Amino acid sequence: MTPPTPEVDHSKEESFDTMASPDLEMNGTQTGYLANDFVKSFGWKDLQVKVKDRKTKAPLSILSEAAGIVEAGEMLAIMGPSGSGKTTLLNALAHRVAAAGATTTGNILANGQKLSLQLVRDLSSYVEQEDALIGSLTVRETMVFAARLALPSTVTKKEAFQRVDDLIKSFGLQSQSDTIVGTPIKKGLSGGQKKRLGVASRLVTNPKILFLDEPTSGLDSALSLEVCSYIKGIGRRNNLVIVASIHQPSSSTFQQFDKLCLLSQGKTCYFGPVADATAYFGRIGYAIPPETNSAEFFLDLINTDLDKTGEIVRRTEHICEAWTNSPEHTQLEETIQKSVQEPDNDLAHYKSVKPSVWMPPAVLLRRSFIKSYRDIMAYGIRIAMYFGLAILMGTVFLRFSTDQKYIQPFINAIFFSSAFMSFMAVAYVPAFLEDLNTFRQERANGLVGPLSFMVSNFIIGLPFLFAITVLFSVIEYFMSNFRPSGTAFFTWVAWLFLDLVAAESLVVLVSSFFNVFVVALAITAFANGLWMCVDGFLVPMTILNVFWKYVFHYIDYQAYVFQGMMVNEFKYRTYDCAKAGSGYQCNYPSDLNSVGKIRGTDVLSEYSISTGLEGEWFGIMIGIIAGYRILAYIVLVLRK
Structure with missing residues (x-):
């Protein structure tokens, strides 16, 4: 779908305050925030979504000839059984990918005028079914960061904070404003409170249209009613257009909606006021029995998944045909056509005011820093793990001397330090996936780009990784009696720090590509196992299979760390x-064997490790780290 892009005048950008009504009242608080006098209506016409049939490869329609219109201040429920096209329609309306490999055609309108992708993003916000909240942040912090990502620089910090407080009060969260959202370790908000916060954090961006994907999923009927009541109140007071997909609402929740779009197998069964739906279905022969939940009744009528005889399919076809030929459908088409012929409030005058280019990375850095020190899942568990590993290694590889019998244990300790330190970086997977999920939703709403996210993620991890490296090294290095030199110690720290940065960068790359916890964990663990096998310790380079040597060894960051620490x-x-009697028995050939000594450089020769290449290895390590991060950035760019 490629509707023409309306011309947007940016020559006279206004502040956030000048675009809002000064008389808006939210829970008794006078504020200009969220007032919507710009979008009078939101509609769609001839909307179709087609995919390729998996078997025949022929075009298959999953949404057919959809049409509808929602006025400002109204809340629309998109309902239907599983697979009916609810999310497909919602995504199409929000100018998102409606389905994998789908082609979308038709017109999406605001005030009777066609909307482009950019204008939809400027006018709307989308709240996904899954919460994208960072568990270690408080309610107020979540709202403040959302505001700073969206509000233009013309809005002062005081004004932004006032707007945050207004929304927190409007959603009944003022008593939880300093409560964290909640992590697997520390309990925070309830399910209903999280849903309200998720919606509020999108409203802080001042949308004119709000899309909600299953806002009541996972909630009982009481919490569902609570969430919908708050959303309806905000929408009604501020003239917002609200479009929500919803599955099997309770009767009281269903009555919160103004209009209903009922779908089955991608076809429209009804579109119109919720209050008129009962009479309409009674008129076409499907009267609702007394004391029956009307929403459940409508869904049962058209739920073809339960059909064993073909009766429900025939009934659904009759209902869809009846709608197409109904006066209500004709009136809907006329209303949409009238909005097109008599457009209201020209979209060309809409001015989208954005924050400064430096604001998103600065906000992400601040937010990531708070999460990093507050959420034990981010670095706390890893610090404990590495501390335990340092104690383990320091007591096992304890006080080695320069006798030749300790040469191999020294080498083992070097390998174990670098390989297992990097392997344990897999503990970062869940924390990064939480950040990634938040980023995906913020990016879909036009708030954050891949570059800001990747740069802030990289920078914020460096001090924590360095602290981990120093903590581990102070314990293990001196307990094992590695070379007693300040220069040697700090060189060891430098190599181990690069090792951890590379390992975390690998986690970021793999998790960006495979953003499922178990998959990302397994692939990262496998990759680290591969690096251990080809780094030159388990199998010396002189006998390592040429395939593994030339394909993997030279891109193995663990190999360069191992070599660097060995030389050190x-x-x-x-x-x-x-x-041995009157002579000496030396395990490594050396020109000092005659005097009972072995040069360390001769030990390095046994592992085909040269000296004098440390600077080159440092450069390669930095290149590998940069390569991982750049590849991760490219993955995020391509996954729009």
Whole structure:
């Protein structure tokens, strides 16, 4: 669907305040926030969504000839059984991908004028079914960060905070304003409160149209009514257009909606006022029995999933045909056509005012920092893990000396330090996926781009990874008696820090591509296992299979860390051989064997490790880290 893009005049951009009504009242608080005098109506006509049939590859319609119109201040319920096209229609209206591989045609209108993708984003916000809230933030912090991502620089901090407080009060969350959303470890808001916060955090962006995908999913009837009541109150007071898909609402929840769009198998069964639906279905031969939930009755009428005899399919076809030939359908078409012929409030005059280009990365940095130190799942658990690993290694590899019998244990300790430190970075997967889910929804609403997200994620992790590296090294390095030199210690820290940054960058890349927890965890663990196998320790480079050597070894960040730490330990050390009678028995050939010594450089030769290449290895490590991050950025860019 490629409707023409209306011309938008940016020459005289106004502040947020000048676009809103100063007389708006929200719970007794005078504010200009959320007032909508611009969008009078939102409609769609001849909307079709087609995909390819998996078997025949022929076009298959999953949404047919959909039409509807919602006035400002009204709330529309899109209902239907599973697979009826509810989410497909909602996504099409929001100019999102309606379905995988789908082609969307038709007209999406506001004030009778066609909307482009950019204008839909400027005018609307979309609240997805799954919560995209960061659990370690409080209610007020969540709202403040949402406001700072959306509001233009012309809005002062004081004004933004006032608007946040107004919305918190309007959604009945003032007593929870300093309560965290909730993490797997620490309880926070209830399910209904999270739903209200999710909607409120989108309203803070000042949308004129609000799309809601299953806003009552996972809630009981009482909480569903609570959430819908708050949403309806906000929409009615502020003249918002609200379009929500909803599944099997209770009778009281259903009555909160002004209009109903009933779908079955992608076809419209009814569109019109909720109050008129009962009479309409009675007129076409489907009267509702007394004391029956009308919403459930409508859904049962057209739920073809329960059909065993073909009766429900025939009944649904009759209902769809009756709607097409009904006077209500004719009146709907005339209303839409009239809005097109007599457009109200020209969209070309709409001015979208955006925040400064530096605001999104600054906000994401601040938000990520709060999460990083407050959410134990982000770095707290990893700090505890690495602390335990340091104690384990320090006591197992305890106080080695420069006797040749400790050469192999020294090498084992170096390998174990680098390989397992990077392997344990898989603990970052759940925290990153939470951030990624939040980013996806904010990006879909036009608030954040991939570059801001990736840069802030990278920067905020560096101090925590460095702290982890120093904590581990202070314990393990001196307990194991690695080379006692300040230069050697800080070189060790540098290598281990690069190791952790590369490991976390790998987690980011894999999780960006496979954003399912179990899949991302498994692939990251497998990749680290592969790097361990080809880094030159388990199998020396002299005998490593050429395929693994030339395909994987040279892009293995663990290999360069292992080599760098080996050179740091062995380049400047000599080791004592064991005495054997009047001579010495040395395990490594060296020009010092005759005096009972082994040069550390000769140990390096056994592993085909050269000296003097440390700077090159540092550069390669930085390149690998940059490569992981750039690839992750490209993945996010391509996954629009």
